Amino acid sequence: xxxxxxxxxxxxxxxxxxxxxxxxxxxxxxxxxxxxxxxxxxxxxxxxxxxxxxxxxxxxxxxxxxxxxxxxxxxxxxxxxxxxxxxxxxxxxxxxxxxxxxxxxxxxxxxxxxxxxxxxxxxxxxxxxxxxxxxxxxxxxxxxxxxxxxxxx
Numbered sequence: 001x002x003x004x005x006x007x008x009x010x011x012x013x014x015x016x017x018x019x020x021x022x023x024x025x026x027x028x029x030x031x032x033x034x035x036x037x038x039x040x041x042x043x044x045x046x047x048x049x050x051x052x053x054x055x056x057x058x059x060x061x062x063x064x065x066x067x068x069x070x071x072x073x074x075x076x077x078x079x080x081x082x083x084x085x086x087x088x089x090x091x092x093x094x095x096x097x098x099x100x101x102x103x104x105x106x107x108x109x110x111x112x113x114x115x116x117x118x119x120x121x122x123x124x125x126x127x128x129x130x131x132x133x134x135x136x137x138x139x140x141x142x143x144x145x146x147x148x149x150x151x152x153x
Contacts, residue, residue, distance in 0.1 A: 006095050006096065009095065009141070009144075010093050010094070010095025010139070010141035011028065011029075011038060011039070011093045011095070013141055013144070013146055014038075014039060014091065014093050014139040014141060014146060014148070015028065015039060017139070017146050017148060018039065018041055018091070018148075021047060022043075022044060022046060022047040022050075023041040023042065023043055023044075023047065023089065024041055024042040024044065025039060025040075025041045026040045026041055026042060027039070027040040028040075030119075030123070032119050032122045032123060033118055033119055033121075033122040035115055035116065035118055035119030035122070036119070037090050037092075037116065037119045037120070037123070038091055038092050038093040039089075039090070039091040039093065039139075040088070040089070040090055040091075040123065041088075041089045041091065042086050042087070042088060042089065043086065043087040043089045043135065044086050045084045045085065045086060048084050048087070049081055049084065052077055052080060052081055052084075053077075055077075056073065056074065056077045059073060060073065060074075085132075085133065086132065087132065087133050087134070087135050088120075088123075088124070088129055088132040088133065088134045088135070089134075089135050089136075089137055090116060090119070090120050090123075090134060090135070090136050090137070091136075091137045091138070091139055092108060092112070092116055092136070092137070092138050092139070092152075093138075093139045093141065094107050094108065094138065094139070094140050094141070095140075095141040095142075096140075096141070096142045096143065105138050105140035105147065105149065105152070108138055108152070108153065113136075113153045116136065117136075120134055120136070135150065135151055136151070136152055136153050137149060137150050137151070137152055138152035138153075
């Protein structure tokens, strides 16, 4: 059953989470090409750098499972950091009052993905976004708990 309060709360909580992480929210409930995009944001280079550095630390700490020479691993991360550019992020929010009937993330069908991609393609044709890389994230808010998934599809 659709609950507008749960849905709106999920979107607001996701926006707070994204802002706290350093994202710049551009639009909410953006309508284009018969599609509504829940949240359109920019993931700045500094946010991506922080994420890459944390990932590198985690890999270096996990020496047992990391078969790559640490020097090579560090150099590959440095190269990746030098190539970073701001990313346009389209976030689909799925909110549920509880996860009793499954998490909201599982409500994203291939049809829904195509629908969102169509909206993103329309948005990317605008001059300010024409040269940007796009990423599709999902925020599953279940019983007030946020599960934010980058590169979800």
